[in-house]
Amino acid sequence: MxxxxxxxxxxxxxxxxxxxxxxxxxxxxxxxxxxxxxxSPRSQQRAIGPSEVGEPCERQLSYKILDWPETNTNRDPIAAIIGTGFHLWIGEKFEERNTALGGTRYKIEDRVTVRDSPIETARLSGSADLFDRLLAANLDWKLVGQSSLDKYRRQGPGEKYRIQAHLYGLGQENAGESVTRVVIVFIARYHELRVHVWSEPYDRTIALDALARLDRIRQQVLDLDPESHPERWHQIPTPEKPTCRFCPWLKPGSTDLSAGCPGAQNTNAGASLEALIA
Known part of the structure; x- marks a missing residue:
């Protein structure tokens, strides 16, 4: 903020x-x-979901894997709340569309299993926003700021969102659907309707490669055991250009990674209540 x-x-x-x-x-x-x-159930989710698998920061994923106590607890929730409200609204509208069509062309907020496993921590599932059976495409809604929409229009969705899209494609495939495309619909939180659609053919290997990376990071956490050896947190890498602002484990100025990550310099932490009501 x-x-x-x-x-x-x-x-x-x-x-x-x-x-x-x-x-x-x-x-x-x-x-x-x-x-x-x-x-809310969304905020209390402890298991890694499809939206997090593509996170470029291995340290952030490692904190998540260990369910590490969060430090950046003053994050402004309003954008996520607005997004949740939009998901509910547009889900109702597509339900009405299904009724008008007299069928089930659209699967709405359907729970899909991306990967099942006898190992609980290896399982991955999530709620897919919309699957259009006629287009054989999985759609994911993203409500973003105006500047972010312009960035995604120019630069594409980034690997984190792209991986999420293909993971949901794999989940739909596992559910028996024929999937040909994955789609991300960016809608600006603005007083004018602005929509940008990114899409590409569904590629199962993108999803599988992301899952293999997650497994490697999970094994790295087990091998390093930073719970018992906190000095080893430094061995878990961060990306060259991290996006730390909304990281739950951001703690500016921290020199003890077991207490929180300092993140990139000049990173603003979440907003305080005083800022929210200013």
Whole structure:
């Protein structure tokens, strides 16, 4: 989140007590939103999901594999909440479309198994946003900021989103569907409707390679055992250009990786409640 100047009340508001009332109410509403998001099933998910497998930072994935205590707990939840609301809304609209068509052309928010395994930590499943049987394509909705949409339009979705798309393609294939394409639909959180679609042919090997990488990282964590040897956290690599801002284990200035990762320099941590209600 960018820096936001604190709210500056005028003298009349202070004199009448309106500011005190409004500010306290804003604090309570802000805290309610944060608490509700923290206790949501999405926020409490402990197992790695398809959206995380392609994370380029091996250290972040290692923290996740070990279910390490999070340090960057003041992350602003509003973008994810808006995204959840949109997913619910568009899911209802495609359900209505199915009813109008008198069939099940669209599979909506369907739980798919990307990989099953007798080893619990090796299993991978997730909820696929939309599968269009007529197009034989899996669609994933992404609500993003306007600048991010422009970036994805110019540069493509990046490997993390691309891998997620093919993992869901594999999940649909495992469910018995014929999959020919994977699609990511970027929709800007903006006062004008702006949509960008990225798509490519489904490739099972992209998904399998990503799973093999995840298995390698998991084995690396077991071999290094940073729980017993915290100094070995330094042996788990980070990418050349990490994106640390929203990492749950970001702790700027940290010199002890078992207590949190300092991340890249000049990285802004999550917003505090004071910023959220400013």
């Amino acid at each position: 960018s820096s936001i100047l604190p709210f500056q009340p005028d003298h009349d508001m202070i004199a009448t007590g309106s500011y005190d009332y409004s500010h306290r109410l804003a604090e309570r509403i802000g805290q309610f939103i944060i608490d509700a998001d923290t206790n």
